[in-house]
Amino acid sequence: MSFSFDVAVVGAGIVGLATGLKLQEKYPGLSVAIVEKEGAIAAHQTGHNSGVIHSGLYYRPGSLKAGLCLSGYDMLVAFCREHGLRHEICGKVVVATREEELPALEELHRRGTANGVPGLRLLSPSDVKEIEPHAACIRGMHVPSTGIVDYREVAEAYARVFQSRGGMLLLRRKVTGVKADGPSSLRVFCTGGPISARALINCGGLYSDRVAEDSGMKPPCRIVPFRGEYYRIRPERGTLVKNLIYPVPDPRFPFLGVHFTRMVDGKVEAGPNAVLAFAREGYGKTSIAPLELLETLRYDGFWRLVRRYWKNGMGEMARSCSKVLFAKALRRLIPEIQKDDLLPGGAGVRAQALGHDGKLLDDFVVMEGENMVHVLNAPSPAATSSLAIGAHIVGIAGKIIGGWQE
Numbered sequence: 001m002s003f004s005f006d007v008a009v010v011g012a013g014i015v016g017l018a019t020g021l022k023l024q025e026k027y028p029g030l031s032v033a034i035v036e037k038e039g040a041i042a043a044h045q046t047g048h049n050s051g052v053i054h055s056g057l058y059y060r061p062g063s064l065k066a067g068l069c070l071s072g073y074d075m076l077v078a079f080c081r082e083h084g085l086r087h088e089i090c091g092k093v094v095v096a097t098r099e100e101e102l103p104a105l106e107e108l109h110r111r112g113t114a115n116g117v118p119g120l121r122l123l124s125p126s127d128v129k130e131i132e133p134h135a136a137c138i139r140g141m142h143v144p145s146t147g148i149v150d151y152r153e154v155a156e157a158y159a160r161v162f163q164s165r166g167g168m169l170l171l172r173r174k175v176t177g178v179k180a181d182g183p184s185s186l187r188v189f190c191t192g193g194p195i196s197a198r199a200l201i202n203c204g205g206l207y208s209d210r211v212a213e214d215s216g217m218k219p220p221c222r223i224v225p226f227r228g229e230y231y232r233i234r235p236e237r238g239t240l241v242k243n244l245i246y247p248v249p250d251p252r253f254p255f256l257g258v259h260f261t262r263m264v265d266g267k268v269e270a271g272p273n274a275v276l277a278f279a280r281e282g283y284g285k286t287s288i289a290p291l292e293l294l295e296t297l298r299y300d301g302f303w304r305l306v307r308r309y310w311k312n313g314m315g316e317m318a319r320s321c322s323k324v325l326f327a328k329a330l331r332r333l334i335p336e337i338q339k340d341d342l343l344p345g346g347a348g349v350r351a352q353a354l355g356h357d358g359k360l361l362d363d364f365v366v367m368e369g370e371n372m373v374h375v376l377n378a379p380s381p382a383a384t385s386s387l388a389i390g391a392h393i394v395g396i397a398g399k400i401i402g403g404w405q406e
């Protein structure tokens, strides 16, 4: 069976689904398909994350991340309310546990304030104890607007609305190449047979650079997969955490550091760390995709990153292999946590874009091509920001779609 659409979106993660929704809202008559290689939606990053609705604290003022997180937050919370999805605005504390973290905590407060995050408050240790009685700190910050949600449930709701508006979800179709087929038509090659589309939007997450290359683009970065591993806190010790307890992140990295998160189902998780994954969808410590690993090892940017941060990388690997070391890192936040409080949890793999210069790209990155838009970097807080990212992408795609309507 051959299909023809106005727009084909690659990837049924939260960004692809939100983009589908925003296309339908802005252009109601458009035929849109979301093409997904797995047999279900939300199979990768969207279904394996911390479930935090980020407030917009961490991001450089003026960046896409800052703007889209703040507006995406409002859109997501409104969507959850409208569709009756489990979520809770429970707030979080960020705790500085060492003198040398104080400047970074103050910088976070400045950034958050500049970004318009409401209600931020620097806290003394006794203030922190009132919110999180078991957290240790020398200073803290309360972020009351942070929330929790289950992003798989959000993605399922996006998919339901998308399909109810006539959108087509094509599962088990891996996109393997895209070629121009006339001035305003593309042939999208995928398992199960090619489809035709007038425009393509690539939201391929861990494979977004690959999809871009297979479409004839030269992305300025490569996706390097970083696995984030979690432990679950033993239920009877879950009372050590009321809501969310975060460390002050190392400003050199886009990762937030292992933290405690209460999930919407009431369970408490600790993590995620950030270790190099040996496969883009490598959820286990021993998952290896030799060709993908080779690809990472051949990338010049990777070795520049390693030269700069090999010590941090080794530390993360050690914590990944040793529960004792993982528990030690967590004890900085909650001194009462013991190794035996940690039960095996899941893992997620972050699609993190790395430049040739060895720098981890901090902001969201979107690249335009002929009748195409490629989302090349959509790491955290892209789940929080998904509807705003979708609207942003549709704004860019409008240059293509507007041309059809002239």
Ligand SMILES: Cc1cc2nc3c(=O)[nH]c(=O)nc-3n(C[C@H](O)[C@H](O)[C@H](O)COP(=O)(O)OP(=O)(O)OC[C@H]3O[C@@H](n4cnc5c(N)ncnc54)[C@H](O)[C@@H]3O)c2cc1C
Binding pocket: 010, 011, 012, 013, 014, 015, 016, 035, 036, 037, 038, 041, 042, 043, 044, 045, 046, 047, 048, 049, 050, 051, 052, 053, 054, 173, 174, 175, 176, 203, 204, 205, 206, 207, 208, 211, 228, 272, 347, 348, 349, 350, 351, 378, 379, 380, 381, 382, 383, 384, 385
């Ligand atoms: C450990 C971890 C914790 C996180 N915590 C948070 C958090 O608390 N809050 C937050 O806001 N964000 C968080 N994030 C980030 C967030 O989960 C991601 O930014 C978001 O899910 C990205 O969505 P996506 O749609 O771009 O990618 P994905 O969900 O990975 O979806 C991409 C889809 O594309 C499909 N695909 C790939 N290649 C092809 C192809 N060739 N053909 C067809 N389909 C293809 C894949 O199968 C996949 O389904 C976290 C991420 C991780 C990994």
